[in-house]
Amino acid sequence: MGTVYRLPGRGGALWLGDCLEVIREIPDGSVAAVVTDPPYFIGLNHNGKSPDMSDLNIAAPFYRQLIPQLLRVLDPAGSIYWFTDWRGYPFYYQMISEFIGIDNLLVWDKKNGPGTFYTNEHELVIFATRNRKFCVKGARNIIRGISSFSSGAQNTDGPKLHPTQKPVQLISRLILDSTREGDTVLDPFAGSSTTGVACIRTGRRYAGIEIQEKHYRTGVARLREAWKEAGDGARQETQEEAGGVQS
Numbered sequence: 520m521g522t523v524y525r526l527p528g529r530g531g532a533l534w535l536g537d538c539l540e541v542i543r544e545i546p547d548g549s550v551a552a553v554v555t556d557p558p559y560f561i562g563l564n565h566n567g568k569s570p571d572m573s574d575l576n577i578a579a580p581f582y583r584q585l586i587p588q589l590l591r592v593l594d595p596a597g598s599i600y601w602f603t604d605w606r607g608y609p610f611y612y613q614m615i616s617e618f619i620g621i622d623n624l625l626v627w628d629k630k631n632g633p634g635t636f637y638t639n640e641h642e643l644v645i646f647a648t649r650n651r652k653f654c655v656k657g658a659r660n661i662i663r664g665i666s667s668f669s670s671g672a673q674n675t676d677g678p679k680l681h682p683t684q685k686p687v688q689l690i691s692r693l694i695l696d697s698t699r700e701g702d703t704v705l706d707p708f709a710g711s712s713t714t715g716v717a718c719i720r721t722g723r724r725y726a727g728i729e730i731q732e733k734h735y736r737t738g739v740a741r742l743r744e745a746w747k748e749a750g751d752g753a754r755q756e757t758q759e760e761a762g763g764v765q766s
């Protein structure tokens with residue numbers, strides 16, 4: 520096995536590598552939720568032209584291999600949260616629904632954002648469950664009150680360390696909605712390991728995979744720091760903030 524950082528005890532691990540390879544090491548049915556924020560394709564272009572939908576098709580064979588692997592490792596009662604923006608949404612909706620029914624589309628109201636036509640103030644999260652028994656009292660499909668890095672997340676999360684970094688509070692809320700303490704949460708596109716920090720703060724086990732070494736290193740540093748800071752008090756606080764766990 521390649522480079523891997525293991526958290527103490529049952530804290531989990533962050534692998535450096537291609538998720539399509541590394542996921543083969545993860546046992547069947549061992550993951551309670553996949554919470555992930557895959558690449559945005561905004562850097563894709565060819566012959567100096569801006570990207571369009573046909574460019575996204577280059578990625579289709581990759582996802583047609585990855586999504587069945589995600590379903591293999593997911594518990595029969597497990598959930599998938601898949602971040603995307605409006606450009607990637609049609610592609611990812613099509614890809615995911617080839618393999619599993621999609622149950623909802625969550626909208627994260629980011630409070631503000633960049634853009635010259637209409638500003639980009641929301642992000643989308645495709646939500647799918649395997650057995651459709653998900654039930655959280657008061658769970659709404661618009662998530663409000665959580666700041667992005669363009670509206671103040673650095674006050675709670677510290678400096679932005681990855682170009683598309685998500686706030687820990689946002690990922691913690693999704694984890695708390697759909698998993699129990701001690702469950703494993705997989706993020707195959709880990710970036711700076713925000714999902715890992717959220718797992719530590721909520722008492723979940725982390726399985727993260729990141730292909731770029733610089734982001735992997737950032738992730739390891741954040742996980743070390745979060746592990747040092749985590750105590751029962753901090754975990755309890757996050758649990759209460761998000762309103763509890765599924766029945």
Ligand SMILES: C[S@@+](CC[C@H](N)C(=O)[O-])C[C@H]1O[C@@H](n2cnc3c(N)ncnc32)[C@H](O)[C@@H]1O
Nearest residue numbers: 537538556681683684685708710711713729730
């Ligand atoms: C949108 S970013 C995730 C950012 C993350 N949510 C955070 O808060 O830092 C997607 C990440 O997926 C990584 N990635 C792209 N292809 C990958 C692959 N095949 N396997 C693992 N990671 C990959 C990229 O390097 C990038 O860091």
